Amino acid sequence: MRLGFFGAAGEVTGSCTLVETGSARFLVDCGMFQGGPEARTKNLRALGFGFDVRTIDFVLLTHAHIDHSGLLPRLVMLGYRGPIYATPASIDLLKVLLPDSAHIQEKETEWQLRHRHRRGTSDRGVPAPLYTVAQALSALALLKPSAYGKTINPMDTVDVCFHDAGHILGSSWLEVTVRGEGRPRKLVFSGDLGMRDRPVLRDAEKVIAEADVLLIESTYGNRQHRSMPETEDEIVDAFDRTRATHGNLVIPSFAVGRTQEILFILADLVRKKRLSPLKVYVDSPMANAATQITLAHSELLDAQTLDLIDWLKAHPEKMKIEYVADVEASRALNDVRSNAVIISASGMCEAGRIKYHLRENLPRSECTILIAGFQAAGTLGRRLVDGARLVNIFGQPVRVRARICTVGGLSAHADQATLIGWLRGFHKPPGKTFIVHGEATASSSFAQAIHDQLGWPDVHIPRLGEYVTL
Numbered sequence: 001m002r003l004g005f006f007g008a009a010g011e012v013t014g015s016c017t018l019v020e021t022g023s024a025r026f027l028v029d030c031g032m033f034q035g036g037p038e039a040r041t042k043n044l045r046a047l048g049f050g051f052d053v054r055t056i057d058f059v060l061l062t063h064a065h066i067d068h069s070g071l072l073p074r075l076v077m078l079g080y081r082g083p084i085y086a087t088p089a090s091i092d093l094l095k096v097l098l099p100d101s102a103h104i105q106e107k108e109t110e111w112q113l114r115h116r117h118r119r120g121t122s123d124r125g126v127p128a129p130l131y132t133v134a135q136a137l138s139a140l141a142l143l144k145p146s147a148y149g150k151t152i153n154p155m156d157t158v159d160v161c162f163h164d165a166g167h168i169l170g171s172s173w174l175e176v177t178v179r180g181e182g183r184p185r186k187l188v189f190s191g192d193l194g195m196r197d198r199p200v201l202r203d204a205e206k207v208i209a210e211a212d213v214l215l216i217e218s219t220y221g222n223r224q225h226r227s228m229p230e231t232e233d234e235i236v237d238a239f240d241r242t243r244a245t246h247g248n249l250v251i252p253s254f255a256v257g258r259t260q261e262i263l264f265i266l267a268d269l270v271r272k273k274r275l276s277p278l279k280v281y282v283d284s285p286m287a288n289a290a291t292q293i294t295l296a297h298s299e300l301l302d303a304q305t306l307d308l309i310d311w312l313k314a315h316p317e318k319m320k321i322e323y324v325a326d327v328e329a330s331r332a333l334n335d336v337r338s339n340a341v342i343i344s345a346s347g348m349c350e351a352g353r354i355k356y357h358l359r360e361n362l363p364r365s366e367c368t369i370l371i372a373g374f375q376a377a378g379t380l381g382r383r384l385v386d387g388a389r390l391v392n393i394f395g396q397p398v399r400v401r402a403r404i405c406t407v408g409g410l411s412a413h414a415d416q417a418t419l420i421g422w423l424r425g426f427h428k429p430p431g432k433t434f435i436v437h438g439e440a441t442a443s444s445s446f447a448q449a450i451h452d453q454l455g456w457p458d459v460h461i462p463r464l465g466e467y468v469t470l
């Protein structure tokens, strides 16, 4: 058997692992590379080197995030026609996320063509979209649902079981048993793992007792997250200060996962009487869709969240949530000058309706911008966190007079202690452990932590494109 590492090796995006056995070839995840000017080139090359996509028998998908699923339409474009297994909730999210991703690709090409035509230059060299909406729809048609805890057989020699990873709705870690080559071998793929004791989702399921091969993510393999009580204090403080100055509170948020988490934290704080009754506007079509999908999968939510949903239904006056659908209603929010809570995407303030809300509210000293997620270098969100006094939005300078508050404790990824805690579920060290999905410093300090705290001997950080024979 051999493994090929074709993404999320030495970085956090582009997750894609090829598994080859004597009788089967399959991929675990097929993610898009994101961030940085070289991402596009990497996405174009991703499925074209190292293996022929038409020889793949099946694909397993750990969860719906684009950095794990975003190249599925490209896989189809290159000729793949086999099944793609994912949990039912992941499939529901993909139905929204993949066509949206394709739409962004098509718009980018259209914009470049228009730009060239305006300048009277030729179309030569304008990159075609990575894939089209039609190709995204073809990828959706290949999805096959696989529920948590049920073993499926994509082929006679391969058993697969999806387990809850507690990261986003429908997220999974995978237990794969390969037979037909001497004794059966067990492979565990962590996918992305969530923090414990966080709102909305259940905690990650514990690992099985043993494995021959383990792939573990390491996004925050070198970090400890702030505790939930500290995070709640920071949020309450931001609300109190904004209420005192009669401004608006604007929260840039990732549409899938983070928006739902913030809504439930706010509702819980109102229930605990730490916040007074609220009116919240969720202004992002994608966040609204993701929230509806989350509520439709109540079987995946933790007990406290179900309890909170019942409380909200019984006390609708305590927290009014308005899901803003059309652009006119979104624009009308510009006229709301005080006491509004506006949650909008994108999470790093680079695109989407959040930019309009920032343009309106940043120049007003009575308002607060609550930053509740990771802000990559070079993004508008990062410039705000770094204390910029003047930013550029839609080509116009905008003064920053609003307070910028950063909440540090919300993360969809497990921190080092949580990752190590999950690994303690193995009764003995896996035969071979691969650390993936982390930047170099995070992966290497996590490898050190595994060595120091668990004493595991065989831990390897693979390189992009590397094959390892087992």
Ligand SMILES: [Zn+2]
Residues within 6 Å of the ligand: 063, 065, 068, 167, 192
């Ligand atoms: Zn993820």
